Amino acid sequence: xxxxxxxxxxICVNESKLEHKWYHNGKYLAVGIxxxxxxxxxxxxxxxRIQEMFRLQSFHMYGVIGSAIITGMLSVWLIKKYRIKTIxxxxxxxTRKKFSKGQVIGGLIFGLGWGLTGACPGPLFAQxxxxxxxxxxxxxxxxxxxxxxxxxxxxxxx
Amino acid sequence: xxIIELIKQPWPxxxxxxxxxxxxxxxxxxxxxxxxxxxxxRHACATCFPANIPFFQYDYKKEIWNLFFIVGIFFGGFxxxxxxxxxxxxxxxxxxxxxxxxxxxxxxxxxVPRQLFNWENLLSLRGILMLAGGGFxxxxxxxxxxxxxxxxxxxxxxxxxxxxxxxxxxFMAGGFIMANLFLPFLLG
Numbered sequence: 001x002x003x004x005x006x007x008x009x010x011i012c013v014n015e016s017k018l019e020h021k022w023y024h025n026g027k028y029l030a031v032g033i034x035x036x037x038x039x040x041x042x043x044x045x046x047x048x049r050i051q052e053m054f055r056l057q058s059f060h061m062y063g064v065i066g067s068a069i070i071t072g073m074l075s076v077w078l079i080k081k082y083r084i085k086t087i088x089x090x091x092x093x094x095t096r097k098k099f100s101k102g103q104v105i106g107g108l109i110f111g112l113g114w115g116l117t118g119a120c121p122g123p124l125f126a127q128x129x130x131x132x133x134x135x136x137x138x139x140x141x142x143x144x145x146x147x148x149x150x151x152x153x154x155x156x157x158x
Numbered sequence: 159x160x161i162i163e164l165i166k167q168p169w170p171x172x173x174x175x176x177x178x179x180x181x182x183x184x185x186x187x188x189x190x191x192x193x194x195x196x197x198x199x200r201h202a203c204a205t206c207f208p209a210n211i212p213f214f215q216y217d218y219k220k221e222i223w224n225l226f227f228i229v230g231i232f233f234g235g236f237x238x239x240x241x242x243x244x245x246x247x248x249x250x251x252x253x254x255x256x257x258x259x260x261x262x263x264x265x266x267x268x269x270v271p272r273q274l275f276n277w278e279n280l281l282s283l284r285g286i287l288m289l290a291g292g293g294f295x296x297x298x299x300x301x302x303x304x305x306x307x308x309x310x311x312x313x314x315x316x317x318x319x320x321x322x323x324x325x326x327x328x329f330m331a332g333g334f335i336m337a338n339l340f341l342p343f344l345l346g
Contacts, residue, residue, distance in 0.1 A: 002216050002217050003216075005212065005213070005215055005216045006216040006217075006220070006221075008213060009213075009301055009302070009303075009304040010194070010197050010200070010301075010304060010305065010309070016189065016190060022222075024189075025222060025223050025226040026226070027188050027189075028185070028188065028189075028191070028223045028224075028226040028227045028230065029226045029227070029229060029230040029233075030230065031181060031184050031185060031188070031227065031230060032226065032227040032228060032229065032230015032231045032232075032233070032234060033230040033231075033233050033234040033237065034177075034230075034234065035178065035181050035227075035230065035231055035234060036230060036231035036232065036233060036234015036235045036237075036238070037234040037237060037238045037242070038169070038174050038177045038178055038234075039178075039231065039234065039235065040234065040235050040238035040239065040242075040269070041165070041168065041169040041174065041238060041242065041244075042168065042169045042170075042171065042173070042174030042175075042178075043168055043248065043269070044174065044178075045235070045269050046248065046269045046270075047269065047270045047271055047274075047275075048248060048250045048254065048266060048271070050333075050337075051254055051258075051337055051341075052250065052251050052254055053333075054333045054334050054336070054337030054338065055251075055253075055254060055337060055338065057251035057253055057254055058251055059171070060171050061171075062171075063170075063171030063172060063175055064171045064174050064175040064178065065175065065307075065311060065312075066175065067171060067172060067175025067176050067179065068175040068176065068178040068179035068312055069179065069311065069312060069315045069316060070175075070176075070179065071175065071176040071178075071179025071180055071182075072179040072182040072183075072193075072312055072313065072315070072316030073315065073316045073318070075179065075180070075182055075183035075186075075316065076182065076183070076186075076316045076317050076318075078183075079183060079186060079187075084187065086186070086187055086188065086189055086190050087187060087188060087189070088189065090189075090190055091190075092186045092187070092190050093190060094192075094317050096319065097304070097314060097319040097321045097322055098321065099320070099321040099324065100304070100321070102302045102303050102304060103303050103304060103310075103321050103322075103324045103325040103328065104324060104325075104328050105302060105303075106298075106299045106300070106301070106302025106303030106304070106325075106328075107299065107303040107310075107324070107325040107326075107327070107328025107329050107331075107332065108299070108328045108331060108332040108335075109295050109298055109299030109302060109303075109332065110295065110296060110298075110299025110300045110302075110303055110306065110328075110329055110332060111299070111328060111329040111330060111331055111332015111333040111334075111335070111336065112295050112299070112332040112333075112335065112336045112340070113291075113292045113293070113294070113295025113296035113297075113298075113299055113332075113336075114296060114307075114329060114332065114333045114336070115332065115333040115334070115335070115336025115337040115340075115341060116287075116288055116291065116292035116295065116336050116340075116341065116344075117288065117289070117292035117293060117296060118270065119270075119296075120195075120196075120296065120300075120306045120307040120308070121195040121196040121198070121199065121296065121300060121306050121307075121308070122195040122228075122231060122306075122307070122308055124293075124296075125195075125228045125229075125231040125232045125235070126231050126232065126234060126235035127235065127269055127270060128232055128235065129231070129232040129233060129234065129235020129236040129237075129238075129239065130235045130236070130238070130239040130268070130269050131239060131268075132268065132269065132270045132275055134275050134276055134277055134279075134280070134289065135270065135275065135289075137280060137289045137290060137293065138289050138290075138292060138293035138296070139199075139293065140293070141289070141290040141291070141292070141293025141294045141296075141297065142196075142199050142293040142294065142296045142297030142300075143199050143202045143203060143297060144293075144294055144297065145199075145293065145294040145295065145296065145297025145298035145299070145301075146196075146199040146200050146202075146203055146297040146298065146300075146301045147203045147207060147209075147211075147214075147297075148294075148298060149213075149297070149298045149301045149302050150200070150203060150211045150213035150214050150301070151209075151211055151213075153211075153213050156302065
């Protein structure tokens with residue numbers, strides 16, 4: 001039941017039976033730090049780079065996203081082919097994503113916000129890290145947007 | 159040129175892209191976690207303001223790894239600016255620089271345009287629409303779509319999920335519409 005609600009409108013749900021101490025999450029912190037460094041050094045979190053992308057003035061962002069997807073695809077293919085397990089020996093699982101109208105309507109709404117703020121959710125956190133503290137207003141508004149979606153979810157076409 | 163100076167330069171796409179892509183197997187192998195960031199916004203709602211809304215009634219403690227991940231992203235941004243900052247000004251396309259100059263945006267030294275992203279600007283309609291309005295659209299849209307650029311464009315496409323391709327195309331379409339049709343009107 002819990003997993004059923006958690007899996008609504010989200011792509012990242014998994015159910016591990018293993019119990020870990022909280023500090024095991026440190027490895028995700030480490031991946032996040034590396035990821036954040038790449039974000040800033042490649043200027044992926046730059047409002048200007050995003051504007052260039054949406055004006056077809058630079059290949060940079062297309063190169064970043066495109067090569068990230070190809071790397072991800074190869075990795076997932078290898079993980080499936082060799083049935084690679086997690087470091088705890090658990091199988092790695094994938095869930096099929098169901099189509100809904102939300103991917104079109106919500107996708108367009110997200111895109112409008114992306115073009116405006118020049119950032120998707122990941123870069124927002126890195127931007128604050130670089131000292132743009134005012135971006136916290138964007139994050140709080142994004143949380144408000146998520147809440148309003150949750151509140152009116154049943155009334156929206158899916 | 160020594161290695162530190164080289165690292166301080168902006169990284170090309172063919173270095174950054176594969177590194178970002180490697181986040182996908184890293185999270186899978188470390189604990190069967192699926193790369194996605196916007197879900198954190200939902201966990202924030204579930205933790206702080208669940209308000210008996212069914213969509214927010216779940217055990218958010220099971221998703222705590224995701225919080226560690228975004229805290230890491232924050233520190234990554236902080237560490238890079240503190241120790242690995244590019245000493246040169248950011249290069250941007252001359253046509254964009256020219257267009258932005260007509261809106262009074264001339265400071266390209268940061269990741270976000272300082273002349274728009276500042277606290278005083280929040281007192282203007284333009285600033286509220288950009289920061290609060292833009293954030294709202296990002297949060298509402300990503301949850302409605304079931305994920306953001308990380309969950310759909312990178313994780314979803316890596317797993318060859320066609321609904322993620324639909325979402326990614328709509329993300330791009332929305333961005334093109336905003337940047338070319340609405341933004342010039344809003345900034346001008």
